[in-house]
Amino acid sequence: MLEGLYSAAAGMAAQQQQLDAIGNDLANLSTTGYKTERVAFSDLLYNRFDVAGTETTTGAGANARTIGVSRAQGSIRETGDHLHMAIEGEGFFQVKRANGQVALTRDGSFGVDASGTLVSSGGDRLEPPIKLPAGVSPDEVSISADGKVTAGGKTLGQVKLVTVAAPDRLLADGDGRFSPTTASGAPSAVSAPHIHQGALEESNVNMGREMALMISTQRAFQMSSTAIQNESQMMAIANQLKP
Amino acid sequence: MDLGLYIAATGMIAEQTRQDQLSNDLANATTPGFKADRTPQHSFGSMLLANTQGGVAVGSVDMGVALGKTYTDMTPASIQETSEPLDFAIQGDGFFAVKTAQGVRYTRNGQFTSSAAGVLTDVSGNPVLDQAGAPVKVGANGTVPASALGAFEVPGAAKQGENLYTGTAAGKAGGTVHQGSLEGSGVDAAKVMVDMITSLRTFQSGQQAIQTIGQTLQLAATQVGSVNG
Numbered sequence: 001m002l003e004g005l006y007s008a009a010a011g012m013a014a015q016q017q018q019l020d021a022i023g024n025d026l027a028n029l030s031t032t033g034y035k036t037e038r039v040a041f042s043d044l045l046y047n048r049f050d051v052a053g054t055e056t057t058t059g060a061g062a063n064a065r066t067i068g069v070s071r072a073q074g075s076i077r078e079t080g081d082h083l084h085m086a087i088e089g090e091g092f093f094q095v096k097r098a099n100g101q102v103a104l105t106r107d108g109s110f111g112v113d114a115s116g117t118l119v120s121s122g123g124d125r126l127e128p129p130i131k132l133p134a135g136v137s138p139d140e141v142s143i144s145a146d147g148k149v150t151a152g153g154k155t156l157g158q159v160k161l162v163t164v165a166a167p168d169r170l171l172a173d174g175d176g177r178f179s180p181t182t183a184s185g186a187p188s189a190v191s192a193p194h195i196h197q198g199a200l201e202e203s204n205v206n207m208g209r210e211m212a213l214m215i216s217t218q219r220a221f222q223m224s225s226t227a228i229q230n231e232s233q234m235m236a237i238a239n240q241l242k243p
Numbered sequence: 244m245d246l247g248l249y250i251a252a253t254g255m256i257a258e259q260t261r262q263d264q265l266s267n268d269l270a271n272a273t274t275p276g277f278k279a280d281r282t283p284q285h286s287f288g289s290m291l292l293a294n295t296q297g298g299v300a301v302g303s304v305d306m307g308v309a310l311g312k313t314y315t316d317m318t319p320a321s322i323q324e325t326s327e328p329l330d331f332a333i334q335g336d337g338f339f340a341v342k343t344a345q346g347v348r349y350t351r352n353g354q355f356t357s358s359a360a361g362v363l364t365d366v367s368g369n370p371v372l373d374q375a376g377a378p379v380k381v382g383a384n385g386t387v388p389a390s391a392l393g394a395f396e397v398p399g400a401a402k403q404g405e406n407l408y409t410g411t412a413a414g415k416a417g418g419t420v421h422q423g424s425l426e427g428s429g430v431d432a433a434k435v436m437v438d439m440i441t442s443l444r445t446f447q448s449g450q451q452a453i454q455t456i457g458q459t460l461q462l463a464a465t466q467v468g469s470v471n472g
Binding site: 003004005007008010011012014015018038040041042043044045046054055056057058059060061062065067068070071072089090163164165166167168169182183184185191192216217219220223224226227228230231233234237238240241242243 | 255258259260262263264265266267268269270271272273274275277280282309310311312313326327328329352354356357358359360361366367381383384385402403404405406432435436439440442443446447450453454457
């Protein structure tokens with residue numbers, strides 16, 4: 001009987017995890033390049049017992065864990081800024097963080113720093129770096145779909161898009177940046193990069209879907225809590241037996 | 244008379260198990276590809292009572308409730324669109340196959356991801372197999388066509404936990420694999436809630452029966468044979 005209490009409690013914990021992910025997704029409704037969290041549910045082990053030769057099994061509840069981020073494409077919004085880039089399909093921009101490590105990001109809201117070098121919204125330099133020569137205004141820059149950066153017929157550099165074998169296992173560093181891990185594999189160049197200049201990839205959070213998910217998650221949470229109450233009531237009933 | 248006590252107790256024990264299973268079903272109300280468990284309850288078999296003096300049969304008495312073998316309701320659930328490239332669902336019958344350390348296991352939960360080696364895996368990291376039993380590779384664009392995944396017919400699949408089933412595949416299944424969607428949970432929450440109430444009340448009536456029999460026994464032990472006055 002106590003088993004049921006714990007399996008229902010495990011169910012509540014799993015729904016809580018989903019609710020946390022929804023909260024994070026909704027908070028990032030308008031974060032450029034944000035991808036929703038993927039939450040994976042699974043059942044737990046089963047307890048098999050034999051009463052008079054029959055096999056009766058009871059489960060131990062549910063478990064939820066995040067398995068990285070979604071890979072669904074966010075919609076692409078024109079901004080008109082010549083240094084903004086949106087990736088269509090696979091790939092990440094590479095930026096060099098302050099500590100010298102290379103991080104990956106889908107956020108293509110680049111600008112220039114004081115020296116004329118392309119930097120992300122967080123101030124990290126694009127890797128490999130692209131520097132606008134003195135006198136070249138960002139408005140003269142043109143970026144081709146495969147990432148070639150030119151200004152006035154002169155090539156300034158190449159935006160390199162990379163990806164990893166398991167993007168779900170990238171380590172989120174905050175600020176829309178991800179670090180490669182051994183579980184994700186090392187970054188390698190994307191075979192067919194597709195960059196849109198003057199546009200940004202919006203967050204792929206779907207408000208309607210998240211709200212619907214939130215309601216169903218809350219209800220599932222509630223129902224598991226009712227199951228706990230029922231189990232508790234059954235114990236109380238059993239406890240009322242008096243000699 | 245005290246036989247009745249034990250008969251009522253078997254009913255209570257059976258309802259406890261049912262409640263535990265319902266709790267597990269509710270906990271998995273949102274687990275993709277989850278299938279609900281059902282345990283049939285049947286009569287324990289009856290006993291013939293006979294008059295020990297004359298040998299005349301008095302009638303039969305049931306010995307209470309016994310639990311049967313738990314079976315899993317494999318009815319396919321509705322398919323939900325997720326637009327996630329590595330989410331898959333089987334419409335109709337069949338299972339995906341994954342290679343675990345213990346051997347090939349089967350699952351209806353198609354929430355997959357990719358490994359550092361570029362292979363499609365389930366959430367625990369087990370490679371997903373194609374119809375020929377080889378691991379499925381993730382394409383250069385990060386997606387896998389639905390046709391690359393195997394769908395197997397597994398008669399008598401038994402739950403192992405972690406979304407996996409044990410069993411032996413018997414060829415290709417009739418169901419079709421869809422990309423970008425997941426099969427919902429097979430738990431009908433409303434039905435489970437009703438079952439829970441029924442179970443709770445059945446349990447309660449078992450308790451009442453025990454109480455009543457207990458009181459009757461008490462009367463027999465204290466009142467019968469006492470001289471009034």
